[in-house]
Amino acid sequence: MAMIQNMFLQRYLSEKIMLKKMAGDINRLSSTLAKSSIQLNPYQVYASMYAFDSPLQRGAILADEVGLGKTIEAGIVVSQLWAEGKRKILIICPASIRKQWQDELSLHFGLNSEVIDGPIFETKVNSGGQIPLTYDGIFIVSLQFAYQRKGLIEKQSWRCVVIDEAHRLRNVYKGRDASKMAWEIRNVMQDKPKLLLTATPLQNNLMELYGIATFIDDKILGTPYSFKKRFVEPLAEKGEFSKVKLKELRQLVKGEEQLGDNKASGILTRTLRNQVIDYVKFTRRKAFTQDFTPTNEEIELYEKVSVFNAEKGRVEELERIYKTEGEWRSLLTPEQYSVTRLKGTERPFSGTCAVPAGEGEYVYRCVGCGTDLFRSGAKFQSGTGWPSFAEPVSELNITTIEDRSHGMVRTEVLCALCGAHLGHVFDDGPLPSGNRHCINSVAIKLVDAGSFKRLEKAAFAAGCFWGVEASLRGVKGVVYTAVGFMGGTLKNPTYEQVCRRDTGNAETVFLEYNPDEVSYEQLLNVFWKIHNPTTPDRQGPDVGTQYRSVIFYYNDAQEKAAKLSAKELERAGRFNDPVVTRIVPAQVFYRAEEYHQRYYEKQGRKPACIIPE
Numbered sequence: 001m002a003m004i005q006n007m008f009l010q011r012y013l014s015e016k017i018m019l020k021k022m023a024g025d026i027n028r029l030s031s032t033l034a035k036s037s038i039q040l041n042p043y044q045v046y047a048s049m050y051a052f053d054s055p056l057q058r059g060a061i062l063a064d065e066v067g068l069g070k071t072i073e074a075g076i077v078v079s080q081l082w083a084e085g086k087r088k089i090l091i092i093c094p095a096s097i098r099k100q101w102q103d104e105l106s107l108h109f110g111l112n113s114e115v116i117d118g119p120i121f122e123t124k125v126n127s128g129g130q131i132p133l134t135y136d137g138i139f140i141v142s143l144q145f146a147y148q149r150k151g152l153i154e155k156q157s158w159r160c161v162v163i164d165e166a167h168r169l170r171n172v173y174k175g176r177d178a179s180k181m182a183w184e185i186r187n188v189m190q191d192k193p194k195l196l197l198t199a200t201p202l203q204n205n206l207m208e209l210y211g212i213a214t215f216i217d218d219k220i221l222g223t224p225y226s227f228k229k230r231f232v233e234p235l236a237e238k239g240e241f242s243k244v245k246l247k248e249l250r251q252l253v254k255g256e257e258q259l260g261d262n263k264a265s266g267i268l269t270r271t272l273r274n275q276v277i278d279y280v281k282f283t284r285r286k287a288f289t290q291d292f293t294p295t296n297e298e299i300e301l302y303e304k305v306s307v308f309n310a311e312k313g314r315v316e317e318l319e320r321i322y323k324t325e326g327e328w329r330s331l332l333t334p335e336q337y338s339v340t341r342l343k344g345t346e347r348p349f350s351g352t353c354a355v356p357a358g359e360g361e362y363v364y365r366c367v368g369c370g371t372d373l374f375r376s377g378a379k380f381q382s383g384t385g386w387p388s389f390a391e392p393v394s395e396l397n398i399t400t401i402e403d404r405s406h407g408m409v410r411t412e413v414l415c416a417l418c419g420a421h422l423g424h425v426f427d428d429g430p431l432p433s434g435n436r437h438c439i440n441s442v443a444i445k446l447v448d449a450g451s452f453k454r455l456e457k458a459a460f461a462a463g464c465f466w467g468v469e470a471s472l473r474g475v476k477g478v479v480y481t482a483v484g485f486m487g488g489t490l491k492n493p494t495y496e497q498v499c500r501r502d503t504g505n506a507e508t509v510f511l512e513y514n515p516d517e518v519s520y521e522q523l524l525n526v527f528w529k530i531h532n533p534t535t536p537d538r539q540g541p542d543v544g545t546q547y548r549s550v551i552f553y554y555n556d557a558q559e560k561a562a563k564l565s566a567k568e569l570e571r572a573g574r575f576n577d578p579v580v581t582r583i584v585p586a587q588v589f590y591r592a593e594e595y596h597q598r599y600y601e602k603q604g605r606k607p608a609c610i611i612p613e
Helices: 002-019 026-035 042-053 070-083 095-109 118-126 143-148 150-155 166-174 180-188 206-216 224-236 240-254 296-303 325-331 334-340 465-473 495-499 520-529 556-572 599-603
Strands: 060-062 088-093 137-142 160-163 194-197 304-309 314-319 362-366 372-375 398-403 410-415 421-426 436-439 444-448 456-462 478-486 506-513 549-553 582-585
Touching: 060 070, 060 206, 070 088, 070 095, 070 160, 070 194, 088 095, 088 143, 095 137, 118 143, 137 143, 143 150, 143 180, 150 180, 166 180, 166 206, 180 206, 194 206, 206 224, 206 240, 224 240, 296 304, 304 372, 325 334, 334 421, 372 436, 398 421, 456 465, 456 520, 465 478, 465 506, 465 520, 465 599, 506 520, 506 549, 520 556, 549 556, 556 582
Parallel strands: 060 194, 088 137, 088 160, 160 194, 549 582
Antiparallel strands: 304 314, 362 372, 362 444, 398 410, 410 421, 421 436, 456 506, 456 549, 478 506
């Protein structure tokens, strides 16, 4: 009996010794490779060995070109660590691929893992069970969750932290103010063994590569200034010296890339598609050109512009105005031509655009095409020397673009119909718009509005703004919508910053509507129908203060209508829980990034929320 026990003990100890082979030894991965259910390629095994050879004390970057299976390479590392009894592993990735990670670990490596998000974390804590992340296991979390729970994560003794799509953190080199989440995550992970998966920074610019590299070793490439002087500037020049600097940078980042006795000294390994065509059969793509002649309907759609006619009180579809330089010169005065067509600027205090004394509403129109641009009631004294307006007649009637002339970054204002340069817009105007449209007086002309009709504004927050905008755009009488943020303390927040939940902003849809076609009360009815107003800081799976339910009112009439509508909803008993929608004055609206605007239309998808008939 003693012999049998001794035999099993010997077998057990020999197995433990095999699992603890030195880093860089292919035998270390033998059991993991044998148990995996996938067809592995040599470069994937090599990348995994490179990661172990780091030896994960400071970490490694797996930067294979897109489509070569970096997730599998990381899975090999995770699986081997698990087999060695190193069973506290954290995987940080975008929320959209957490389930994909969980499925791949289970399907290919037979590893169970837990996806942890805010609600799951709170449920586990409130139930009195173990606090997630504090016990052994493989935990998969989003970047936002890692940022929000950074204190708890920092205290844990992780055997490995995997960060997928690490290029999302590349702007860390710009400092904490530019990318607070990336900065904090890097600090939390400073002393943790880590594995970063990314490809993008090696394809964009060297400073992004620098940012990612600092997650592994913040000294290997020096300070941002020294890195620019040592590599970025020399590599921007053509010649032999740039080739020498490129070779030097490669050696710093990639090392010798040899295993065995000569350990890899770098922090990164990268495989390109053209290096693995013997193992991976890619679909051959052949480029070809084809003549395209747009139909009359397509040309008409492209050339037409929607503008609001204040005199008629309706939105019109008009042909975009094009003229030759000669035609513009004959139509405009020399000063008007210089400003509107050559983007000049008139001298300050040279034009006042004074409004005639007495009662009445006036409209300022474009000197080039007569488009209604600004109401006289939106004009205010800014003391800058140029006419200033808080808001346009309609957001439809102007276009804004970035202007980097004269060593500055400004927002240029153009006429939407004829493209005339009008001036610039700044964020130091009166509330609620917070804008100051600084306009050249020679670019506009004052006319009596007569029976002038105006559009009304409204703003609603009801969860993810993609679906809310799609719902409100479909309401007859709504002429303009934009998604963005309102109700917070941070100026011009990015979507990433709002997702951190510390800016106070709510995802908001701003709209303009024609009160002759749709009433504010009708818009409120749509608002109540497309979301659940009884869930604080949550709509379905979306959790956070940015998803709270809010009605932002622009005047006393809207406030009164909103409060009355909320009371009627409570009396109707449609919901079991009380309505928690906040009704507050409108604040400055900050437009979100362009890819969020009319999101479902661009994606060709139907919104998840219900759109009323």
